[in-house]
Amino acid sequence: MLTEAFSEAFRLILSADADLFEILWLSVQVSLTALLVSIVLGLPIGTTLAIANFPGKNVCITVINSLMGMPPVVVGLLVYLALSRSGPFGVFGLLYTPSAMVIAQVLLITPIIAALTCQVMDDLHKEYRDLFFSLSIPLNKAVAAYLWDARYSLITAVLAGFGRAISEVGAVMIVGGNIDHLTRVMTTAIALETSRGELSVALGLGIVLLALALSVNGLVTTVRSRARYYGCA
Amino acid sequence: MRETRDSGKPNLQISVNNLCLDMLGSRVLDQIDLTIDQPGVTMILGPNGAGKSLLLKCIHGLLSPTQGSIGFNGLNGNPKQAMVFQKPVLLRRSVMDNMRFADQDRQTQSELEQALDSVQLLEKREHPATQLSGGEQQRLALARALLTKPDLLLLDEPTASLDPASVLIIEKLIQQATRQHIKSIFISHDIGQARRLSADVIFLNRGLVIEYSDAAPFFFAPHSNEAKAFLSGEIVL
Numbered sequence: 001m002l003t004e005a006f007s008e009a010f011r012l013i014l015s016a017d018a019d020l021f022e023i024l025w026l027s028v029q030v031s032l033t034a035l036l037v038s039i040v041l042g043l044p045i046g047t048t049l050a051i052a053n054f055p056g057k058n059v060c061i062t063v064i065n066s067l068m069g070m071p072p073v074v075v076g077l078l079v080y081l082a083l084s085r086s087g088p089f090g091v092f093g094l095l096y097t098p099s100a101m102v103i104a105q106v107l108l109i110t111p112i113i114a115a116l117t118c119q120v121m122d123d124l125h126k127e128y129r130d131l132f133f134s135l136s137i138p139l140n141k142a143v144a145a146y147l148w149d150a151r152y153s154l155i156t157a158v159l160a161g162f163g164r165a166i167s168e169v170g171a172v173m174i175v176g177g178n179i180d181h182l183t184r185v186m187t188t189a190i191a192l193e194t195s196r197g198e199l200s201v202a203l204g205l206g207i208v209l210l211a212l213a214l215s216v217n218g219l220v221t222t223v224r225s226r227a228r229y230y231g232c233a
Numbered sequence: 234m235r236e237t238r239d240s241g242k243p244n245l246q247i248s249v250n251n252l253c254l255d256m257l258g259s260r261v262l263d264q265i266d267l268t269i270d271q272p273g274v275t276m277i278l279g280p281n282g283a284g285k286s287l288l289l290k291c292i293h294g295l296l297s298p299t300q301g302s303i304g305f306n307g308l309n310g311n312p313k314q315a316m317v318f319q320k321p322v323l324l325r326r327s328v329m330d331n332m333r334f335a336d337q338d339r340q341t342q343s344e345l346e347q348a349l350d351s352v353q354l355l356e357k358r359e360h361p362a363t364q365l366s367g368g369e370q371q372r373l374a375l376a377r378a379l380l381t382k383p384d385l386l387l388l389d390e391p392t393a394s395l396d397p398a399s400v401l402i403i404e405k406l407i408q409q410a411t412r413q414h415i416k417s418i419f420i421s422h423d424i425g426q427a428r429r430l431s432a433d434v435i436f437l438n439r440g441l442v443i444e445y446s447d448a449a450p451f452f453f454a455p456h457s458n459e460a461k462a463f464l465s466g467e468i469v470l
């Protein structure tokens with residue numbers, strides 16, 4: 001029975017099954033959008049926390065670091081409350097749409113990107129600060145140098161964020177609702193099909209998800225070895 | 234104001250006025266009063282923890298003194314300064330890109346290459362700077378500092394634990410810089426090196442200036458017991 005499920009799973013993948021690819025495509029779209037937004041938010045937040053001096057800086061860093069460990073279901077619940085009809089953002093009617101899933105994933109991965117950015121930039125800042133003062137490097141050039149010299153670590157952070165977004169299930173289930181042809185993504189589909197006993201579909205999606213996760217990891221490894229060459233692993 | 238003989242260019246004069254520096258509640262530089270007006274290399278000598286690095290950082294502006302001030306005279310405006318740190322700080326980029334980063338006057342490729350050649354790093358211009366040996370890294374740091382065409386060059390034990398070939402290259406460049414009327418303040422723990430390079434010597438111990446004199450009198454007839462002990466290789470505490 002298991003071998004049957006496996007062969008059926010591979011048939012679905014190889015035949016480019018329309019339903020399967022619709023789900024896959026939506027997953028990638030939602031997570032990539034969330035990733036882009038999180039980069040736009042997380043990079044400046046992390047950089048500012050590392051370089052700027054202001055009262056309450058350490059508190060902010062602690063908060064961001066603890067937000068990294070937020071359980072996805074709790075994030076899902078909070079977004080649900082905010083977006084539900086009676087919630088503060090209810091008027092926008094976003095609950096059970098891909099936008100709601102993007103919002104939940106943004107909340108999940110922005111802290112990851114911001115916290116990792118902050119760590120890398122803080123290390124570089126400590127190392128370069130005196131030199132940049134000595135060379136009278138203006139702030140904008142200094143920040144550009146931090147970003148460029150931290151590029152491999154930043155790419156790793158971004159990939160980690162994407163990995164978390166694409167494989168997360170709790171939050172998107174709550175705010176997306178796993179609606180067929182609308183908000184069904186790989187993780188929620190796997191959960192549903194497994195519970196319905198449709199193992200071949202679940203396996204097919206699982207294999208694709210696994211392949212995706214492995215490629216992200218492979219990319220991280222490649223980036224790391226590149227980074228070691230420039231002494232910034 | 235003294236003038237250097239051949240150029241008619243006035244000397245840079247550095248005055249340290251009653252400078253005190255406290256760190257973590259203890260006084261690490263104590264009422265330093267100096268007027269440095271010799272051209273060439275001013276050597277700062279003294280045992281570990283004497284306050285040599287901190288004094289250099291105060292002069293450079295990296296640290297603000299708790300009390301007192303630093304003044305520069307003899308040039309129009311403040312001197313352009315460059316510093317070579319004890320542990321070279323290099324960007325995680327190629328050797329050439331490290332030079333380019335510091336270059337503010339858009340020097341030509343051949344000028345940059347010439348600068349690298351002067352520290353024998355031209356062949357390694359595309360290597361990642363952080364992969365160079367310790368001596369090569371410090372040579373790059375010096376070439377980069379000189380690229381900014383400073384009036385005042387500050388060097389914090391630039392040759393500590395380097396290979397002899399690198400030490401020689403660095404010393405030659407410093408002497409060449411002196412000929413180009415660049416004033417240097419140099420921290421060294423190597424008495425032989427101090428004899429080779431210095432025009433005058435500041436001897437520090439425990440945050441105090443114990444002696445400040447021309448090099449010859451310092452090395453041949455130091456006044457203080459601390460300096461005598463230091464020069465004879467005893468451990469000074």
Ligand SMILES: Nc1ncnc2c1ncn2[C@@H]1O[C@H](COP(=O)(O)OP(=O)(O)O)[C@@H](O)[C@H]1O
Pocket residue numbers: 256257261279280281282283284285286287288
């Ligand atoms: N950031 C710091 N905070 C507190 N004390 C410091 C700091 N930096 C240096 N010191 C102390 O100041 C004294 C002088 O340091 P330094 O100038 O580095 O000595 P050196 O003459 O060996 O270069 C030392 O006793 C050192 O422990």
Ligand SMILES: [Mg+2]
Pocket residue numbers: 285286287319389
């Ligand atoms: Mg020192």
